[in-house]
Structure formats: structure tokens, C-alpha cells
Amino acid sequence: MFFCEVSRIIVTSDETTGSGPAPLLDLRCIVKVYQTPAGDLFALKDIDLQVYPGEFVAVVGKSGAGKSTLINVITGIDRPTSGEIIIGGTPIHSLKEDQLARWRGKNLGVVFQFFQLLPNLNLIENITIAMDVCNTYPVREHEKRALALLDQVGIAEHGYKVPAKISGGQQQRVAIARALANDPPVIVADEPTGNLDERTAGEIFDLFENLVEQGRTLLVVTHDREIAARATRQVEIADGKLQGIGVRG
Amino acid sequence: MKLRTRWRKIIKDIWGNKTRSLLVILSIAVGVAAIGMINNTMTMLRRDLFGAHSRGNPASVSLYISPFDTDLAGAVEAMREVETVQAHRTLSARLIRADGAPAENITLDIVPGFDKVAINRFSIERGAEIPGIRKILLERCSADGLGIDIGDTIIIETEGKQRYSLTVSGIVHDLYLIPYNILGDATGYVSMDTLRWMGEQAYYSRLDVIVAENEGDREHALAVAAQARDRVIETSGYQVYRIAIPGINSDPGEHWGQSQINGFVLVLQVMSVLAIFLSGGLVVNSISAILSQQIRQIGILRSIGAVRSQLVGMYVANVLVLSVAGLAMGLPLGMLGAWWLTNFAAGYLNFDVTAITPDPTVTILQVAVGLVMPIVVAFFPIVSGTRISVYDAIYQQGLAGDRQEGGIDGLLAKIRNLHPPVMLSLRNTFRKKARLAFTLITLTLAGAMFMSVFSTRASLTGQINQIARYVAFDASLSVTPGLTRASVERTAMRIPGVTVAEGWVSSGGILMRADGSEGDEIQVYGIPYNSVTIDPLLIDGRWLQADDTNGVVINDDFLEHAPETAVGSSITVKIADQNRTYEIVGIVSKHLSGSRVYMTYDTFSKATGRSNQADMVRVRLDADKIGSSAEQKRLAAEIEDRFQDAGMSQSSSQTQDEIFGSFTGPFDIILMVLVIMAGLLAVVGGLSLAGTMGMNVMERTREIGVLRAVGANNQAVRQVVVIEGVVVGLISWLLAVAVSGPAGVALAGAVVYAVFKAPVNFQYSFEGLAIWLVVIVLIGVFSSLAPARSAARLTVREVLDYE
């Protein structure tokens, strides 16, 4: 086993933006091992990462470096082989499937690379369903709130269309609005601009910056370094290990 | 607006995949409708046919007596064991039609008081209740069949060849007769006055009796009749010719066709249960398909906070919506079917339907099948389908390598030298084993039933042909009692074309039990030992021989009421008041004739004192084959004329066709219904396979894209899909063949027993086997073609696009 304590990367408070005494996302000694017929594959080796409230963190690395595994472990979509994940004080690694799902719905907004909108529902419904399954707001407020969120991301006029009728960039906006549906403190995005052209990608990142200005905490995984440069802090991952910290000057 | 988004998702999902949703709804509707149609019909039959029947005081037993009057009837009624009696006079006659159509047989029925019929009460439909002089009432079925109505004049020709003109003054509904359309004989009702006017003697010939207690007991009814005969009738100087319980192998008080109808309905109920199973299988397949299409969405929902129970709830709601729709479609359809079937039965069996109303019990059953069954059946796929982890649901990239268990997959891995599409198809067939199992079960059941239906048809036909052996003549005729056999045969042989003429003689008898009590009525026949107008099927022992003086052959009907009869044992029969004991040398098969004893002429003459006499003559044009319908009719007409001219007969002749016409009618209906059911099963099986193939193709679109990318053209892609469909079909065929033996025996046995009350002589239909093979291959090809075509049409880009 690895000895995390030795390689722990310490983040001092004055090197981060929006610092507070306690990290909102606290990953400790995360290891993810896959058993394949060709032997053990270490996808994440000893990840130690703290993200503070109000930060906009970009995790960069090449394909196969472990970015997706990392984000999946953070969102609970995948389970670490060992290590602890504490988000907002909740040790999510010890939650059971259903508990985890419920916790995630209320506390973590997830934005996927391929948008992952429900194809048969219109945009408003794609957002209200998040409120519906988590029971966070009274039913009669759902539609109003959804429209407000769509407005925030700039596509309220398409509210009654289905995802197939709008462009990729617009779909990603809807996905972001959905991630905000239950007003979570943390947003996590996996290659959010991976499927978009450069201009649209820039617009999405504008949106992200807006969210951070509102006080949310944002963790984004991307292979595009130009986009990553817009974050307040960059973390590099290669071959399953975190390399260094880059702070935007 | 108020509806929660998750329910709106369900509605949109259902609407978004209309074909699949419709398939589920239809399959539920079919199951529900089948149950409704058959069971509601049964309820209505029970109410309007059997119920009406028992309300009209059905007779327990009938006695055929030498001419008697109402005093005798009264005397019998006075018996403690007797509840009611009703005297009848029945008379065979001919109905001559004005338009030159062939004459019809008509039975004239006379009762003492048309307004006070106590047993087997018929009712007046239209017109006069009591027929005046020279007036006749017709049974409504006869009237409809002959196209005669009130006011029409018909000509009745009695056995003495006298013709009388009668006017129809009323139409009667008589539930207690076998109707004209089945029996072939019309029935009319006249008053005793009219009978006298027609030159007949005024007496009664039959006494119907209802016993005071144990109404349903066969033995008791026969015993009471015997007592009536011994204590009252014969002591008063009359003779009882025959005691019989009305109906076809019926129990006292039963409708004449009750057991046949019940048997038939039972078969239909089995079929409807099967339909439920099949629709259940379809539902499972479809729900699994829906779930596998929704995998990604399930992952998304879980990622945004949905817990397992919410997901399960959503898809159960999905099934519920489809079930309700299926129920909404099936309930009225079932009622419609019941309406049709009941009316059809009413027309056929001559009863009235009072109201088409749904039976609450049946409705509950339908709701159970329509609502509960789909949910129960879909529960497991829903629970296991929602178990998928978010990771697998969303990140299903690449080609899913389903866990390969050993066994079949190991075997398949050993098959090497095949063309790639074939090999791929073979392996693909066994990938989703649970789904394959469901599809196979559905198809196998359908196939087994299909083949069983054909076997049943073959067995029924075989059974009928078997019976035909006992009436191996072109025409037969009853002759006036007392004639010599020689004269009868001679007269018959004089008819041009006749090569065989056999005079048979018969008598009624009573089977005596070991304890000396009287048993059933039986018929005793004196026949030539080398008769060619009977080709008996020996079950045991041997046929009659020339030197048989004490040996007799009985038919299998005896076994029902005297199970100890066997070859070698003895049998005691009371003929002409004398007990005779014979040795059973052979037992022949049942042939819808009632219990019979066949003996040589000599044996017969010793028992009855009637030697060299004949009661009937059986003729053939050709010793080797039975004549055509037309030939038989001509012969019958000729023989009638000849014998009547010679004063030797006053009856009408019966051809073999006529005897069979009354059998084959109902059988054809049964067969038609069975074949329709078989067709339905084939359709359901085909739908099930189409659904499975569609699902398989949809899940493998990526694989198809890869095939395309490495060089598979349209034909190759289609091959991969179609071969899989055909392989599944062929496997199901093999399984169905394995099951079709016992299934066929069960079905054929049930149907034949219901109709004939005889065990089946099972004939396996290889024709059915072959036809189903063709059908299943066609099903396999056609149910895969549509998915195959859509698979081939997908462009590689669409399929490999990760967007």
C-alpha cells in the first residue's frame, strides 16, 4: 500500500482563492484499482485533493490519465478501492447506493460530457424531474423555478422544446441548469466542453465563471488546457497521480 | 401541469415508443378478451341454456310403451317414487314440400293438453297455443330451416302413404329436442283430433317421468322406471318396449348436449389460459426491451438523485398505464366476443339469450389478469433492470461483453468452420439466456398447441372413420315386422346396382346384473357372422363365427355400466321376458350406438323365437367401396319406393351420409375453432419472436456498425439477424415436437371424450409437424426481416457516434 502521508500535497490558504478554513471537497488517499485479466490496473494512485468553498478548480491531463475515474469517484458514480471522500462534511464513500443517490441529488450538481438529457422530456421537464425525485421544492413551484434557471443560462425561450431540437451547446446549458436545479453548493463537470466547438465552449465557461461568482464551488475535468486556464486553480493528473498545482496569476 | 414530472416522463415514454406500447397493450387485451369471451359465454350458457332447460322440468327417464291412454299415465304418476309424468305420442312422417324440394323427415308430437305440458315444457313463440284440427305447430328451428311460417300449408305423408294438408298455426320453441339443423329431422305438433283426422289411432306411445328424489341419479331413474313397468304398466296389460334416459349419454335432467358443450368449453378455457401465459411472455419481453432501451436514462435519473424505489415505482406505473389501457380494450372486446359466441351457440343449439351481461366474477378475473398479471410478471425485469449502476448505465462504451457462462457457450465455441455471419448468429442467439428462454417458451407452447390441434383433428377424423366402419352400407331401411329375411333380401337385391343386401334382426333387452336385478337397456342384434355391412374394430377377443351358438360380441359401451365384462366372462340378458346367459367372445369399440350385443342368427332365433326374420335391411352398391353421396341418395329413394310398393316397409331409408351428417357438423365447428386458436397462437408466437429480435438488434446496433466497418454488406448484415431468428425458431420447433406428443394426447383426449364420451384413439399428425416447421421458419425469417432491414439501414456513423 502507498503511504499517503508522505506524498500529501499541502495547500496553504493564501495560495487559493475564496479560501475558508475547512475544505468543501476533501479527498484523502484515494486509490482505484481495476482487476483485469492482464493484472491489476491502478487508475488512481494515492489522490489527495482539497477544494475550498468558492473555488473553480480544473483537473487537467491526457486521455487515460485518470481524470474521468477521479470525477466518477468524486460524484460517487464509481467507488474508490480505498481512501476517503468527504464532501460538505459527509463521508460519501461510506454511503449506500440509494443514500448516495439521494445525497448527490441535493448536494452535487453533475454535468456530463455528453449532456445526458432525457430525450422524451422537454427542457423544462428535464430540470423539474431533478426537483421531483429529490422532493426539494413543492410541485407547483417546479415549472417557475425551471424557467428561471433556463433564463439564467440564456435559453428560456426554448423551454418547451425537446433536447433533439436544440444544438449541443444549448443542451449543455440545459445540463448546467439541471445541475443547479436543487441548488447544490458544488458543481462537478466531466469534460463539459468536450463535444462543443471552441466558441460555444468559451460561452459555457463564461457560465461557469458566473456560477463561481454566485458563490458556488466548481470542479471541472478537461483535457483542453486553454479552457482549463480560465479556472482559479489547475491540478494536473497523469497516470493516476496528481502532479502539481497551477494557480492563475 | 400539476402532474409530477416523473409521471409525465412515463406518459411521454409510452407515447414515444408507440409500437412497443401498443404491442404490450394488445397482448394484455387479447388475454383479457379471451377470458371474458369464453367465461362470460359459459355463464350465459349456464343461465340461458342449462338454466332454462332445468326450469322447464326436464324428464328423468322415458318409457316407450305399447299404445296407452292417460289413465295409465295417471296411475304411474300416483307412484310414490314418481313426481310427474307426461304422455306423448310420437309419429314419424314425411313432410312433402310444395316447391318440389326433397321430402323431409318430420316427427309429429302429440300431447294430451298443449296448455298443460308438465315435463320438457315447450313454449309458444307465435301464433295459436293449441293447434286446432288440421292445424300444426312447428318447432321454430324446423320452421326456419324449411322456410315455413304461420299460415303456410304443408303436406304430411304418414307411413301409410296417405297425404294430408295441414296449415301451420303456431311456432313453438322446444329446448328439449335436438334441433332440426343438427338432427336433420323436423318436429311438428298436432292435436289428437288432427291425428284421428289423419287416420291414425288415438293413443300415446311414450311416457316421460320425473322421479321424486335423487333426480340426477342414473341408476335410480332406471330403477324407478323398472318399478313403474313392473308394478303398474305391465300389470295393467301394457308392454314396455324400451326404457331410456333422454339425451346423448346424458344423466337424468341434463340437457341433451350438456357434457359435449361442457367439454368443448373446457377446451376453450384451457386455450384462454394458454393465451394468458403467452401474453404474459410477451409482456415480459416487451418490458425488458423497454428497460434495456432506458438504461442510460435510468443512470441519469440516479445521478440526479433518484433512489431505487422511485425508479421501480416509475416503471411499475408504466406497466400499470399499459395494463389499464389493455384492460380498457380487452373488457369490451371480450364482451363483444361473448356476445358473438353466445348468439352463435344460441342459434346453433336453439335457445334464447336473455341478456348479454358481464359476469362480475369474470370481470374480477379479467382485472386480475389484466392488471395484476402484467405487474407481477414485469416486476422481476424491472427490479433487475433498475439495479444497474450509474457507471455502467451511462458509460456503456465499447461492446458489452456479456458474461459468458460455460455450457452452451463452451459448446458453441467449439463450432469453428462456419461462415462468419452464421457463427455470429449462432453465438448471438445464446447471449441473453433469460430472454431466449422466454421467447422459446412462448414459441414452443404455441408450436406444441398448433401441432396438438392438428393431432386432435387427425384423431377426431380417425374416430369418425372408426364409427363409419359400423355403418358400412350405402343405405338402410327398417322393414315391417314379421317379414322373412329371405324375402327382404331378395327384394333388395332386385334393385339394380345392389350387390349386397343383409337382413338384420333386433330386439330390445335388459342387462341382468349378477344379483338378479335389472340393469341397463341394451339392443340385441342377430346378424350374419360374415357381414360386410359392419367392419368391427375388435378391442379384445374375436368376431362371431359360423358355429357360435352361445358366443356373443358386445361393444365397449358396456364397460361404463358393467365394468366386469370381459372376454371369457358371461353375460345375462333378458330378452322377451327370458333370461339368457351367453359367453362374451369378443368386445368391439364404441360407436355411438349405445350398448349392443351382436349374435348369430341362430343364437338370436333361439332367444326370441324369431327365426329367419328381418327387421331392417342394409344394402350396398359395391362390396368394396361405399358409394358417393348422390349414389346413396338414389339408392335410398329406390329402396324406399320398392319396399313401400311391396308393402314391406313404411319407413324412410337412411344413407350413411345422413347418419354422419349429424356427427360431422359439430365436429367441424370444433375443429374450426381449434384451428383459429392455433392460428392465433402462431401470431402471438411470431409477435414474441419479432419483439425479441427487435430488442436484440437494437442492443447490438454498435456491433452492426462494427460489422459494417470491417466490410459487411447489406446481405451479410441481414444474414446475421435473420439466421438468429431462424435458429431460435428451429430450436423452438424441436422443443415443440418433443412436447407435442403428450400435449396432443391431452388435447385430443379431452376433445374426443367431451364429444364421444369415449377414449381417444390417438393419431399423431405429422402433417401438423411439417406445417409448423414451415410456419416457424417463415416466422423466424419475417420477424427478423424488419429489424434486419432497419439494422442494415443504419449508417456506421449513426451507430458509432458517441453523441
Next chain:
Amino acid sequence: MFWNRKSKKHSQLVGGESTALIDLRGVSKAYKTDAGRFTALDGVTLQIGEGEFVSIVGKSGSGKTTLINMLTGIDRPTGGEIHVAGTAVHHLNESDTATWRGKNLGVVFQFFQLLPTLTVLENVMLPMGLCNMYTHQERIERARHLLDLVGLADEADKLPSRLSGGQQQRAAIARAMANDPPIIATDEPTGNLDSHTAESVMHLFESLVEQGKTVLMVTHDPDLAERAPRTITLAGGELLNEHLVKALPSLPHDLLLDATRRLETNQFAPGEMIIEHNAEPDKFYVVTKGDVDIYLPTPDGKELLIDSLGPGQFFGEIALVNGGLRTAQVRASHVNPVEVVALSKEVFLNILQASGETLNELVDIIALRNRQLSMVGSSR
């Protein structure tokens, strides 16, 4: 239909002369989506020859995947022509394309895409069977041989699920080679592999190129792209001039796209003067075909050869950046005609203004070249 036919000779390449192995002329692809008309490719013209190892790069949405889909026949252009291995691919229907592809193109996917119910050996045999190549026995032998080449001889009879990602990708490469196609096309071949395995896969591709195969590789990983001698860059559906990209690698793609659109192409006969010493600087040049020679004129009217530049190298920048007149003389080489592309002074200076990094790089190179000039000048 099921039984093996004798192998058909697969289509021989129509020999050299003017038809390149891969020839795209004005290829466009536009989609009508519900959100409007979207152009994925716009007027792409390019040629690729035998034995080339080409990487196709570009940002997300630049059209690189669409381009390779065009080349492999997986997608069909809405305009232009595509000639691959002598066949006008854009004319074929879906089914015929599949057949053509099976014989002429090996495709290697990012997610390997081996058929899970067939063994590795059967997967490699599949294309041969589908295209009716070789006899059955030959197929088995050939497949084993190919698997041996990629180092999977022992895994031949296993199912793909029993193999690691790297092994599956190697098996996929063996499958791509099944019908001995002249072209291998691959989209992010190492996207799902760790760096170690990725390396072995790239080795395989390189060895294929050595054998004379043409390998086309789409990737967004610049390090991977670097391993291919030639890189085709797409931006916004249009091809960037390769040589310009090679010359000014630090320029962002939008600027490169703009520059590409404004390029002037000039041909020069062998020995022809391109830049005269002390002339007014008006253009920035990049060599695209052939070589140019840099001279410093001597007082006695001769020319001193300073340097030779080939395709992908630029010249004419010194005077534009530093101001003043042309510092050297440039001619087309005496051996072959030369083709250059040129940007006007205005465009060039705008570019430099927009990209500080490029300016810095240029300054460094200019300093280097000036040193070169002065060294030569002084040693005379």
C-alpha cells in the same frame, strides 16, 4: 452462400502517376439540424500518398472526426469528391461502401470494438470471411500470423473480455490488417489506454508504416500527433495550411484559419529569385514544395549560400519584424521548382500582434538567423 469460395484477388492499386492514394477535392459536409444548418467540413482539398503516416488534429468540433469518417466511407459528403485507392467513394451506396472498406481500409476504433462473442482469432478472421478473401484454412493461418505479429499469439483462442485494453487494441489492429488493406484509419487509438500500453500501440503503427501502409490517425493529443511525420490540422471545418502550421505552431487555430484563407500561393522555377536583397519587405513566406536557398550577395556580385530551407520553414520575416530592408536574398533551389505560400505584411503583422508567443518565438529565430548572417558575413 455459406461455404468458402476461392480467394478473389483484391483490387490492386491503380498505379501512381497523378492519382494519389487518397484524394479529396472540395469536400464539404453540412447538416440540417433542428437548430439550423451546421457545416462540419468546408471545401477540404488534400492528397495523401502511399506509406504516409498522417495525424489529423484539431479542436473539438473542428471536423477531424467528420474528415476521417469521409475518408473511411463511414459518412458521405454533401459536396466534393473523395477518391480512395482508385475508387470514387462518394458514389458508392452504404452496402458497397462496406464491401469496399473491408478490402481497402482497416479501421481501429478508440474503444477497440471487438465482437464479444467471437474469440480473438475469429475476430481477426471476420473481415476475411465477410469479403470472401482466402480459403478457410488460409484465413486461420493468416489470422494466427497477424496475431503473432502484434504479440498476441497465445491469446488467439480467448474471448475479448479476457484481454486487457492494450491487448484488445492490438487485436483490433490485427483485425484491421486482416485483408491486407493499403490504408489504416484510426480515431484516438490510445484514448483508452495507459501511457505504457499506448506506447506499444504506437510502435505497431510505426512498423506498419515501415511496411508501406498508409496510417491516418485522428487525435487531440499533441504528443501523439507529433509522432506522425505529417500533420493535417482542421479548424472550424476547414483545413489549415500544413506548412503554415508547422512554421508557426504557437499560433492559435482561429488565427491560423484566418491566415490560411489569406494565403497566396506562388510557384517559382528552379533558380528563380524570390526575395531580392535590400528590397522593400512586403510578404512573409513559407515553403510548401521544394527547397529555397538563402544567399548573401557579395560585393563582387556573387552569392554566398547561407542556408537551405524546405517545406514547413518560413523566411522573409526579419525585415518585417525589425523594420528596414531585406537582409538576404532568396532563390528557388536550382534543382526543382518551388512552391511557397505568402502572407501580406499587414496580415503578418496583425498575427504577431495577436499572438505574443509567436512573436517571441520569431524573435528568437530572427536572432539566430542574424547571428548566422553576421558569422558568414564576417568569415568571408
